[in-house]
Amino acid sequence: GSANRMFSPAACFPVGANGRIFIVAPDRYMTVFDAETGRVIWRKQDPNNRVRESMGLSADSSMVYAKNMDGDVIGVSTTANEMQIVWHAATDLNYEIAPTAIVEYMNTVYVPSDSGVITAVNRADGTILWKHKVSNCLITGITPLSKNKVVVSTMDGKVVCLEYR
Numbered sequence: 001g002s003a004n005r006m007f008s009p010a011a012c013f014p015v016g017a018n019g020r021i022f023i024v025a026p027d028r029y030m031t032v033f034d035a036e037t038g039r040v041i042w043r044k045q046d047p048n049n050r051v052r053e054s055m056g057l058s059a060d061s062s063m064v065y066a067k068n069m070d071g072d073v074i075g076v077s078t079t080a081n082e083m084q085i086v087w088h089a090a091t092d093l094n095y096e097i098a099p100t101a102i103v104e105y106m107n108t109v110y111v112p113s114d115s116g117v118i119t120a121v122n123r124a125d126g127t128i129l130w131k132h133k134v135s136n137c138l139i140t141g142i143t144p145l146s147k148n149k150v151v152v153s154t155m156d157g158k159v160v161c162l163e164y165r
Protein backbone atom coordinates (compact mmCIF):
# COMPACT_ATOMS: atom_id res chain seq x y z
CA GLY A 1 0.00 0.00 0.00
CA SER A 2 3.01 2.34 -0.04
CA ALA A 3 5.09 3.62 -2.93
CA ASN A 4 8.19 3.79 -0.70
CA ARG A 5 10.49 0.94 -1.76
CA MET A 6 11.88 0.76 1.77
CA PHE A 7 8.52 -0.69 2.85
CA SER A 8 8.89 -3.67 0.52
CA PRO A 9 9.03 -7.20 1.95
CA ALA A 10 11.72 -8.03 -0.64
CA ALA A 11 14.29 -9.11 1.97
CA CYS A 12 11.73 -11.30 3.76
CA PHE A 13 11.79 -15.09 3.50
CA PRO A 14 8.02 -15.73 3.28
CA VAL A 15 6.63 -18.51 5.45
CA GLY A 16 3.78 -20.83 4.46
CA ALA A 17 1.60 -22.88 6.80
CA ASN A 18 -2.00 -24.02 7.02
CA GLY A 19 -2.91 -22.63 3.59
CA ARG A 20 -1.51 -19.22 4.46
CA ILE A 21 1.52 -17.14 3.45
CA PHE A 22 3.07 -14.84 6.07
CA ILE A 23 5.34 -11.85 5.39
CA VAL A 24 6.85 -9.03 7.43
CA ALA A 25 8.37 -5.84 6.05
CA PRO A 26 10.12 -2.62 7.10
CA ASP A 27 6.73 -0.90 7.40
CA ARG A 28 6.47 -3.02 10.58
CA TYR A 29 3.36 -4.87 9.44
CA MET A 30 2.84 -8.61 9.45
CA THR A 31 0.55 -9.62 6.60
CA VAL A 32 -1.13 -12.98 6.09
CA PHE A 33 -2.50 -14.07 2.71
CA ASP A 34 -4.71 -16.95 1.67
CA ALA A 35 -2.29 -19.18 -0.30
CA GLU A 36 -4.90 -20.07 -2.95
CA THR A 37 -6.57 -16.72 -3.58
CA GLY A 38 -3.99 -14.16 -2.46
CA ARG A 39 -6.68 -12.47 -0.37
CA VAL A 40 -5.42 -10.71 2.77
CA ILE A 41 -6.60 -12.64 5.84
CA TRP A 42 -5.19 -10.10 8.27
CA ARG A 43 -2.60 -7.33 8.38
CA LYS A 44 -1.36 -5.86 11.65
CA GLN A 45 1.14 -3.32 12.91
CA ASP A 46 1.81 -3.69 16.64
CA PRO A 47 3.77 -0.81 18.23
CA ASN A 48 4.93 -3.19 20.99
CA ASN A 49 6.31 -5.66 18.44
CA ARG A 50 7.77 -3.69 15.53
CA VAL A 51 8.46 -6.64 13.21
CA ARG A 52 10.76 -6.33 10.18
CA GLU A 53 12.06 -8.87 7.64
CA SER A 54 13.36 -11.66 9.92
CA MET A 55 10.95 -14.53 10.38
CA GLY A 56 10.74 -18.32 10.32
CA LEU A 57 8.39 -21.24 10.85
CA SER A 58 8.23 -23.43 13.95
CA ALA A 59 9.04 -27.10 13.38
CA ASP A 60 5.42 -28.09 14.04
CA SER A 61 4.06 -25.26 11.80
CA SER A 62 1.93 -23.94 14.68
CA MET A 63 3.58 -20.52 14.72
CA VAL A 64 5.57 -18.06 12.70
CA TYR A 65 8.58 -16.60 14.44
CA ALA A 66 9.14 -12.90 13.84
CA LYS A 67 11.96 -10.78 15.24
CA ASN A 68 11.04 -7.30 16.33
CA MET A 69 13.27 -4.24 16.03
CA ASP A 70 14.09 -4.44 19.74
CA GLY A 71 15.72 -7.84 19.11
CA ASP A 72 13.05 -9.97 20.76
CA VAL A 73 11.28 -12.83 18.98
CA ILE A 74 7.56 -13.49 18.99
CA GLY A 75 5.66 -16.56 17.87
CA VAL A 76 2.41 -15.81 16.04
CA SER A 77 -0.32 -18.45 15.60
CA THR A 78 -0.55 -19.80 12.04
CA THR A 79 -4.27 -20.59 12.42
CA ALA A 80 -5.77 -17.54 14.19
CA ASN A 81 -7.81 -15.05 12.16
CA GLU A 82 -5.97 -12.13 13.74
CA MET A 83 -2.46 -11.55 15.08
CA GLN A 84 -2.28 -13.82 18.11
CA ILE A 85 1.08 -13.90 19.90
CA VAL A 86 1.52 -17.31 21.52
CA TRP A 87 5.25 -17.30 22.33
CA HIS A 88 7.94 -14.76 23.26
CA ALA A 89 11.71 -14.78 23.76
CA ALA A 90 13.67 -11.82 25.12
CA THR A 91 16.97 -12.15 23.24
CA ASP A 92 18.40 -8.75 24.25
CA LEU A 93 19.82 -8.03 20.80
CA ASN A 94 18.83 -4.35 21.00
CA TYR A 95 17.98 -2.47 17.78
CA GLU A 96 17.84 -5.24 15.21
CA ILE A 97 16.97 -5.31 11.49
CA ALA A 98 18.71 -8.41 10.07
CA PRO A 99 16.47 -10.04 7.42
CA THR A 100 17.97 -13.53 7.77
CA ALA A 101 15.52 -16.36 8.48
CA ILE A 102 14.94 -17.65 12.01
CA VAL A 103 15.40 -21.44 12.15
CA GLU A 104 14.00 -24.00 14.59
CA TYR A 105 15.65 -27.41 14.88
CA MET A 106 15.19 -30.03 17.61
CA ASN A 107 13.47 -27.61 20.02
CA THR A 108 16.11 -24.90 19.60
CA VAL A 109 15.25 -21.62 17.88
CA TYR A 110 18.25 -19.97 16.20
CA VAL A 111 18.01 -16.19 15.95
CA PRO A 112 20.32 -14.22 13.61
CA SER A 113 21.45 -10.64 14.11
CA ASP A 114 22.91 -7.82 12.05
CA SER A 115 25.84 -7.59 14.48
CA GLY A 116 27.15 -11.14 13.96
CA VAL A 117 25.60 -12.65 17.07
CA ILE A 118 23.64 -15.88 16.89
CA THR A 119 21.32 -16.66 19.77
CA ALA A 120 19.97 -20.13 20.57
CA VAL A 121 16.62 -20.09 22.38
CA ASN A 122 14.72 -22.89 24.09
CA ARG A 123 11.50 -23.48 22.13
CA ALA A 124 9.63 -24.66 25.25
CA ASP A 125 9.97 -21.52 27.37
CA GLY A 126 11.83 -18.86 25.34
CA THR A 127 14.91 -18.82 27.57
CA ILE A 128 18.32 -18.17 26.06
CA LEU A 129 20.42 -21.33 25.81
CA TRP A 130 23.54 -19.60 24.48
CA LYS A 131 24.83 -16.67 22.42
CA HIS A 132 27.94 -16.47 20.29
CA LYS A 133 29.47 -13.59 18.34
CA VAL A 134 30.73 -14.92 15.03
CA SER A 135 31.53 -11.62 13.29
CA ASN A 136 30.82 -7.90 13.28
CA CYS A 137 28.60 -8.39 10.20
CA LEU A 138 25.12 -9.61 9.40
CA ILE A 139 24.48 -13.32 9.84
CA THR A 140 23.31 -14.50 6.41
CA GLY A 141 22.51 -18.14 7.06
CA ILE A 142 21.90 -20.69 9.80
CA THR A 143 22.06 -24.44 9.10
CA PRO A 144 21.67 -26.83 12.04
CA LEU A 145 23.56 -30.09 11.55
CA SER A 146 22.58 -31.88 14.76
CA LYS A 147 21.21 -31.14 18.23
CA ASN A 148 24.50 -29.53 19.27
CA LYS A 149 26.07 -28.39 16.00
CA VAL A 150 25.15 -25.48 13.72
CA VAL A 151 26.81 -23.83 10.70
CA VAL A 152 26.56 -20.04 10.49
CA SER A 153 27.57 -17.80 7.58
CA THR A 154 28.10 -14.05 7.68
CA MET A 155 28.07 -11.16 5.23
CA ASP A 156 31.85 -10.75 5.44
CA GLY A 157 32.36 -14.29 4.08
CA LYS A 158 32.86 -16.29 7.27
CA VAL A 159 31.47 -19.79 7.55
CA VAL A 160 31.68 -21.14 11.08
CA CYS A 161 30.64 -24.46 12.58
CA LEU A 162 29.65 -24.05 16.22
CA GLU A 163 29.48 -27.05 18.52
CA TYR A 164 28.05 -26.70 22.02
CA ARG A 165 27.35 -28.88 25.02
